[in-house]
Amino acid sequence: MLHPIFSTVLGHPDLVAEHLANYAALLRDEASQAGRNAIARIVAGVLAAIAGMLALGLIGIAVMLGVLHGSFHWVLAVVPGVAVICALIAGYVASRPSTAHAFEDVRAQIEADIHAMRNSGGRHAD
Numbered sequence: 849m850l851h852p853i854f855s856t857v858l859g860h861p862d863l864v865a866e867h868l869a870n871y872a873a874l875l876r877d878e879a880s881q882a883g884r885n886a887i888a889r890i891v892a893g894v895l896a897a898i899a900g901m902l903a904l905g906l907i908g909i910a911v912m913l914g915v916l917h918g919s920f921h922w923v924l925a926v927v928p929g930v931a932v933i934c935a936l937i938a939g940y941v942a943s944r945p946s947t948a949h950a951f952e953d954v955r956a957q958i959e960a961d962i963h964a965m966r967n968s969g970g971r972h973a974d
Contacts, residue, residue, distance in 0.1 A: 871954075871957070874953060874954055874957060875951075875954055878950065878951045878952075878953060878954055879951075881950075882950040882951070885946055885950075888941075889941070889942050889946075890942075892938045892939075892941040892942035893938070893939075893942035895934070895938040895942075896935050896936075896938035896939035896941075896942050899931050899932075899934040899935035899938055900931075900935040900939075902931045902935075903928055903931035903932045903934075903935050906927055906928035906931050907928040910924040910925065910927065910928050
């Protein structure tokens with residue numbers, strides 16, 4: 849006697865095709881989400897680098913202007929400070945661990961399918 853999976857494949861190929869199409873859609877969604885997370889982190893890293901370089905330039909300009917005028921003005925600290933804050937925020941976003949577990953739903957679905965096949969095979973052997 850055939851295993852239940854073989855009888856299902858032979859008797860209902862449309863169910864198998866639909867199941868495989870659902871796997872493909874799940875993989876596409878998971879890959880899209882992983883891609884969006886990677887792109888967001890790359891953009892945040894680039895912004896952190898640009899803001900860091902801008903902050904260094906502004907700090908240098910603030911020091912030169914402060915020395916040139918012989919006095920300190922609050923704007924000389926605030927303007928570079930904004931760039932430093934932007935660099936720190938973007939750096940944090942770029943370096944934080946990913947919260948999404950890539951392809952976790954696909955793994956769970958495969959495990960569920962394997963479990964269902966083992967259960968159907970166990971019932972079939974009895």
